[in-house]
Amino acid sequence: xxxxxxxxxxxxxxxxxxxxxxxxxxxxxxxxxxxxxxxxxxxxxxxxxxxxxxxxxxxxxxxxxxxxxxxxxxxxxxxxxxxxxxxxxxxxxxxxxxxxxxxxxxxxxxxxxxxxxxxxxxxxxxxxxxxxxxxxxxxxxxxxxxxxxxxxxxxxxxxxxxxxxxxxxxxxxxxxxxxxxxxxxxxxxxxxxxxxxxxxxxxxxxxxxxxxxxxxxxxxxxxxxxxxxxxxxxxxxxxxxxxxxxxxxxxxxxxxxxxxxxxxxxxxxxxxxxxxxxxxxxxxxxxxxxxxxxxxxxxxxxxxxxxxxxxxxxxxxxxxxxxxxxxxxxxxxxxxxxxxxx
Numbered sequence: 001x002x003x004x005x006x007x008x009x010x011x012x013x014x015x016x017x018x019x020x021x022x023x024x025x026x027x028x029x030x031x032x033x034x035x036x037x038x039x040x041x042x043x044x045x046x047x048x049x050x051x052x053x054x055x056x057x058x059x060x061x062x063x064x065x066x067x068x069x070x071x072x073x074x075x076x077x078x079x080x081x082x083x084x085x086x087x088x089x090x091x092x093x094x095x096x097x098x099x100x101x102x103x104x105x106x107x108x109x110x111x112x113x114x115x116x117x118x119x120x121x122x123x124x125x126x127x128x129x130x131x132x133x134x135x136x137x138x139x140x141x142x143x144x145x146x147x148x149x150x151x152x153x154x155x156x157x158x159x160x161x162x163x164x165x166x167x168x169x170x171x172x173x174x175x176x177x178x179x180x181x182x183x184x185x186x187x188x189x190x191x192x193x194x195x196x197x198x199x200x201x202x203x204x205x206x207x208x209x210x211x212x213x214x215x216x217x218x219x220x221x222x223x224x225x226x227x228x229x230x231x232x233x234x235x236x237x238x239x240x241x242x243x244x245x246x247x248x249x250x251x252x253x254x255x256x257x258x259x260x261x262x263x264x265x266x267x268x269x270x271x272x273x274x275x276x277x278x279x280x281x282x283x284x285x286x287x288x289x290x291x292x293x294x295x296x297x298x299x300x301x302x303x304x305x306x307x308x309x310x311x312x313x314x315x316x317x318x319x320x321x322x323x324x325x326x327x328x329x330x331x332x333x334x335x336x337x338x339x340x341x342x
Contacts, residue, residue, distance in 0.1 A: 008048075008053060008054075008236055008240050008241060008242075010155065011034075011036065011044065012044065012048060012053075012054070012236070013153055013155040013236070013241075014034055014155045014156055014160075015030070015034065015041060015044060015045060015048075016048075016054055016153055016155070016234060016235065016236055017153040017154070017155040017156045017161075018030050018033060018034060018156060018160075018164055019045075019056055019200075019234045020153060020232075020234045020235070021156075021161060021164040021165055022164045022165075022167055023056055023058075023199050023200070023232040023234055024199065024200060024221075025164070025167065026038075027039070027041050027042045029164075029167055030164075032163075033156075033160050033163050033164055034160070045200075048236075049198070051333065052237060052328075052329070052333030052334035052335060053236060053237050053240050053333060053334075054234075054235065054236045054237065055197075055198070055234070055235070055237075055326055055334055055337075056198065056199040056200055056232070056233070056234040057195070057196055057197065057198070057199050057232075057233040057234070057324055057325050057326065057337065058192060058195035058196060058199040058230055058231070058232055058233070059192065059196060059230070059231045059233060059324065059325060059340060060184060060188075060189075060192050060229060060230065060231070060340065061228065061229060061230055061231035067144075068112045068113065068114060069112065069113050069114065069115055069116065069118075069119055069140065069141070070096075070110065070111065070112050070140075070141035070144055070275065071110075071111045071112075071113070071119055071123075071138050071139060071140045071141055072108065072109070072110060072111075072138070072139045072141065072275070072277060072284055073108070073109040073111055073123060073127065073136055073137065073138050073139075074104070074105035074107070074108055074109075074136070074137045074139075075105060075106055075107040075108075075109065075127070075133055075134075075135070075136050076104075076105060076106055076133075076134045076135040076136075077106040077107065077132045077133060077134060078131075078132050078133075078134055081131065081132025082100055082106045082107060082132070083100075084132060085106075085107065085130055085132040085133060086098050086100055086107055086319075086321045087321065088130060089107075089109060089127065089130075089321075089322075090321045090322040090327050090338070091327070091338060092122075092126070092338070093325075093338055093339065093340050093341045094111050094112055094113055094122055094341075095109055095110070095111060095322055096110045096111065096112055096322075096323075096324055096325075097109060097110035097286075097320075097322060097323060097324075098320070098321040098322040099246050099248075099317040099318075099319070099320050099321070100317065100318045100319045100320075100321070101248070101315040101316065101317055101318060102315055102316045102318060103313065103314070103315040103316075104313075105137075105315070108248060108315065108317075109127075110273070110286075111123075116140070119138075119140070123136060123138055137279075139277040139278050139279040139284065140277065140278045141275045141276065141277055141284075142276045142277060142278060143275065143276040144273075144274075144275055145262050145265075145266065145274040145275065145276070146266060146271075146272070146273065146274055153235075153236075153241075154269075182223050182224060182227040182229055184224070184229060185220075187210060187212060187216075187220060188220055188224060188229075189340075190210045191206060191210060191217065191220060191221065192230070192340060193339045193340055194206055194209055194210065196325045196337055196338075196339055196340055197325065197336075197337035197339075199232055199233075199234070203217040203218050203221075233324045233325075235323070237328065237332050237333050237334055238288055238320060238323075238332065239331075239332030239333075240332065240333075241288070242290060243288035243289060243290050244288070244290075244332070245288065245289040245290070245291060245292055245294070245295075245316060245317060246286065246287075246288055246289075246316070246317030246320050247286070247287055247288075247289050247295050247298070247314065247315065247316050247317065248284060248285070248286050248314070248315045248317075249284070249285045249286075249287075249298075249299060249302065249311060249313070249314050250281040250283065250284055250285075250311075250312045250313040250314075251281055251282075251283040251284075251285065251302070251309050251310060251311050251312055252281045252282060252283070252309075252310045252312050253282065253283060253306070253308050253309050253310065254308060255282075257308035258276065258282070258283075260306070260308070261283075261306040261308050261309055262274060262276075262283075264305040264306040265283075265285060265302060265305065265306055265309075267305065268298070268301055268302060268305050270287045270288070270289060270294075270298050270301075271285050271286075271287050271302075272286055272287050272288060273285065273286040273287075280312070281312045281313070283309075285302070292316055295314060295316060299311055299314065320332075322338075325337045325338050325339075325340065326338075
């Protein structure tokens with residue numbers, strides 16, 4: 001299989017793009033934009049999700065006390081233990097990314113934790129104690145400039161994208177105002193745990209599972225979404241998307257140049273995760289590429305877009321074990337999801 005080419009059809013990619021814009025849209029809403037019948041779209045999505053070729057997930061992005069803490073962790077492993085270490089860590093709720101990479105590290109992790117003590121407890125008490133881990137280098141994310149692991153598919157034409165954007169909840173179309181981040185209740189955590197593997201589960205199904213009413217489910221999801229407490233995550237399995245290669249670029253920029261530089265980087269199409277970090281360099285940028293050869297082109301493009309940027313290192317993913325809550329098999333397809341901690 002030539003992983004540099006998409007094995008998903010245009011209809012599949014259009015459907016995924018539509019669900020990135022409007023994750024819980026009805027099949028009827030989507031049919032009006034995509035030009036296919038509701039039953040056809042539902043069957044196609046079932047094929048994609050059952051086969052592990054695509055997914056939609058929901059995670060808590062913010063709690064009432066503030067946003068979670070993120071960190072990049074580079075691991076060096078003893079010979080022959082990288083795969084077992086990656087598989088072990090992929091089962092932890094706090095790992096949002098697990099990648100085997102080239103370069104000075106064997107694995108790169110993207111972690112989330114409530115705060116610094118919780119991050120220290122996980123890295124020290126869990127990661128460093130695994131038998132295969134020789135060294136762990138942690139860089140705390142001081143600022144997350146965009147959503148982690150958000151796929152940027154651009155399959156729909158602008159008119160189709162606008163139709164879907166206009167169908168979002170009325171409160172999202174109101175003039176910008178300060179968001180009040182809601183407190184996340186025990187019921188909310190149960191809802192998110194159920195939606196982590198499939199964010200399109202119906203309100204009726206969630207109500208039965210969580211022992212509440214459909215109206216309560218809809219109300220809580222509306223409140224959490226309006227307050228920015230939820231992160232919808234929809235994407236194809238990278239190996240089948242036409243962008244199978246994960247890459248990480250580390251860079252340095254003077255603090256006074258950082259705002260302009262970050263703004264320029266966000267306009268580069270391939271960049272997915274842009275973070276300011278502690279450590280020997282102050283920026284980490286992650287992306288999905290069509291080929292290894294494309295890395296040279298993208299790094300040159302980053303410097304052209306942001307002349308103050310100095311590239312300090314690059315790494316290419318040899319295998320991705322986990323994205324968000326989703327665990328991927330050796331063939332690149334999703335095998336299962338990891339429920340977030342309550």
